[in-house]
Amino acid sequence: MSSSRVLVVGDANPDLVLRGDVVPRFGQVEQLLDGAHLVLGGSAGIAASGLARLGVPTWLVAVVGDDLFGREVLAALAAAGVSTEQVIVRAGEATGLSVHLSAPGDRAILTLPGTIPLLSADMVRAAIAEVAPSWVHVASPFLTPALTADLPALLAECRAAGIGTSLDTNWDPSGQWRGIAEALPYVDVLLPNRAEVDALGGEQAIVALGPRAVVKDGAEGGWSLDASGARVSAPGIPSEVVDTTGAGDSFDAGYLAAIASGITDEAVRLRWATVAGSLSTRAAGGTAGQATLDELRAAL
Numbered sequence: 001m002s003s004s005r006v007l008v009v010g011d012a013n014p015d016l017v018l019r020g021d022v023v024p025r026f027g028q029v030e031q032l033l034d035g036a037h038l039v040l041g042g043s044a045g046i047a048a049s050g051l052a053r054l055g056v057p058t059w060l061v062a063v064v065g066d067d068l069f070g071r072e073v074l075a076a077l078a079a080a081g082v083s084t085e086q087v088i089v090r091a092g093e094a095t096g097l098s099v100h101l102s103a104p105g106d107r108a109i110l111t112l113p114g115t116i117p118l119l120s121a122d123m124v125r126a127a128i129a130e131v132a133p134s135w136v137h138v139a140s141p142f143l144t145p146a147l148t149a150d151l152p153a154l155l156a157e158c159r160a161a162g163i164g165t166s167l168d169t170n171w172d173p174s175g176q177w178r179g180i181a182e183a184l185p186y187v188d189v190l191l192p193n194r195a196e197v198d199a200l201g202g203e204q205a206i207v208a209l210g211p212r213a214v215v216k217d218g219a220e221g222g223w224s225l226d227a228s229g230a231r232v233s234a235p236g237i238p239s240e241v242v243d244t245t246g247a248g249d250s251f252d253a254g255y256l257a258a259i260a261s262g263i264t265d266e267a268v269r270l271r272w273a274t275v276a277g278s279l280s281t282r283a284a285g286g287t288a289g290q291a292t293l294d295e296l297r298a299a300l
Contacts, residue, residue: 004260005057007131008048009124009147010139011116012062012077012087013096014069015041017245017285022101022108039285040076041098042116043139043170046246046286050253050276052081055293056260061086061127063115069095070115080287086127090115096143100245102284107245116143121150128163135164137256139249141179142172148179155186164188164259167211168252169196184209189259191216191252214255214270216248221274224266234270236278237299246286251277254296275299 020034040049044062051058060082064070066089073095077084096114100107124147128136136158141148158165166189169180177199184190190211197203197215203225206213212226221235254276258269275296282289291299 003057004135005059005131005133006051006135006137006256006260007086007127007133008044008051008058008060008137008139009127010044010062010119010141011042011096011143012040012045012048012060012064012073013042013098013114013116014072015039015098015100015245015285017100017102017243019102019243019284022103024101035284037284037288038072040073040080040287041100041246041285042096043168043246043249044137045073045077046249047137047139047168047252047256048077048082049080049287050250050280050290051257051260053290053292054253054257054276054296056257057083059083059086059127059131059133061088061119061124063088063090063093063118063123065089065093065095065115066091067095069097076287086130088118088123090118093118102243102245111143113143116140117145119144120146121154124154125157128158133163135166135256135260137166137168137252139168139252140170141167141183142170142174151179152182152186155183159186166191166252166256168192168249169200171196172199181209184211187211189214189255191248191255193217193248214273216251216277222251222270222277224270230266232266232270234267234274236274239278239281241281242289243284244281245284247277247280249286250280250290253290257293271300272296
């Protein structure tokens with residue numbers, strides 16, 4: 001059990017994961033599915049759940065509505081061991097929702113933002129003052145534009161206070177990737193996937209701005225690169241994949257849990273990440289298959 005406190009910042013919403021023949025055919029065609037699951041979602045929500053399951057004291061700051069979906073999010077977070085005191089509940093607003101069309105080897109995501117964009121930097125500052133974390137992880141900044149506009153200043157404040165920082169951009173729906181380059185000099189660890197690395201100008205452009213790039217590479221595992229040019233790679237582990245939803249967020253959780261546990265060996269940190277990501281694919285949705293610390297250690 002780590003004594004380090006991690007504050008996760010970003011999106012939390014239910015995910016409706018549909019599996020099987022999920023490519024829509026209009027004209028009132030009815031299709032039969034292999035499975036449907038309503039689970040905790042949002043990159044930040046899944047990462048927070050993964051950290052808590054790995055024994056890290058974890059708080060989440062996000063915005064949900066005072067509705068059925070918002071209550072489901074709070075209950076799922078609490079069940080995973082995430083502290084929810086910093087989750088803001090907004091009456092009269094609808095909680096966000098994502099629908100995942102999950103096919104073997106790929107998926108499409110339809111998202112209703114709902115309350116997600118209401119998150120602001122001042123809400124995060126208030127949570128930092130309350131929680132006093134040693135690490136702040138920001139997820140899905142393109143879904144929270146008010147926060148992202150102030151993200152460089154917020155991350156600079158974290159660095160000045162001695163708080164470690166990480167960022168998982170996820171994909172930018174607009175394709176513009178605005179505001180990220182300005183934030184990267186204040187980020188300790190960037191956690192993109194391979195496609196996001198390319199969208200951000202390549203690995204060398206990323207590390208030149210300051211952060212370590214820790215890259216998710218699907219079934220191949222992942223790799224890490226810092227400004228010195230030192231590269232480390234680690235494979236995943238063989239598993240019977242049920243659903244890849246949220247595997248990248250569980251990868252993030254594994255890497256950050258290693259940091260919170262005091263591990264300084266980059267190869268070991270990366271191995272925690274790839275194994276945590278692999279194990280998360282054992283069940284539908286982003287959290288049902290997430291590893292406990294004992295399961296992670298056994299797989300390592």
